[in-house]
Structures are given as structure tokens and as C-alpha cells.
Amino acid sequence: MRNPYIVGGPVMGRDFYGREAIIEAICERRDRAIHVMGMRRIGKTSLLRQLESQLPGLFLDFQAAVGRTDLTRQVQRGLRRLSRRLPWLPPPDEGKSAFELLEDADEQAEAEGTSLWLLCDEAEGLIDLGEQDSVA
Secondary structure (H helix, E strand, C coil): CCCCCCCCCCCCCHHHHCCCHHHHHHCCCCCCCCCCCCCCCCCHHHHHHHHHHHHCCEEEECCCCCCCCHHHHHHHHHHHHHHCCCCCCCCCCCCCHHHHHHHHHHHHHHHHHCCEEEEEEECCCHHHHHHHHHCC
16 A cells, blocks of 8 residues: 655645545635644645645745745746636736736636635745835
8 A cells, every 4th residue: 555645745636635524614614714724744735735726726835935026926827827727817917916916816706706715825924025025
């Protein structure tokens, strides 16, 4: 039997299992924010990636965003990936900031009668981004 506990990148697709009840509970809720917390290496990123594949969801890793430019690139990449799956979502406008892109995508989702889920990993990285802004 193959070891189901993979160390490395997020576990996705057929290799992801055992969290169906959590995913169902998250998808059924209409709260403005849901926080998933747990110890390191317990599968939080894998859970977010799985949700990304099932929802109109945009995965953002704030630990990987070293500044506003990196954040904008990450939002652009995520929206391009999402627009391939959701025909109503146009590819991102390259001349806009991360926040403008998110606002545009949210407005488009609302026009479609749905919501865009922001799936934020390592959200404490936002503190570093905010501190960089206050220094600049």
C-alpha cells in the first residue's frame, strides 16, 4: 500500500481524501469569512487547494507575496487559472493592481449570481505586506 501522507507540495485530486465533511460544511456556509486553523503540516494548504478546484475560488499564498508587485502577479496568475475553468470570468487586465483585479472579479461573479471565494493561505503574510506599505 502506498503511503497516503505525502510530504512536500499540497495533496490534490485523487490523493486528497478524508476531508469531505469539512469541505461540505465550508461550501454550505454563507459566512463572510471562515478560518481554518491547525498545526503545521496537517493539510490546511491541501484543503484550500481542493476547495479551489470545487468552487469559484481564488487561492492566494500570502507567504509567497514579498510586496505589492508579487501580490499582483499572484492574483493575475490565479485569475488566469480560474478563467480557464469559469468561462464568465475574463482573464485579468495586466495594468491593474491586485486589489482592482479582485474587485473586478468580484463584480463579475456577482453579475453571474455567484460569489468569488478568496482562499488565503498563510494570511499572516498580510501583516508583512502592510508593514512594507507603512515604510514606503
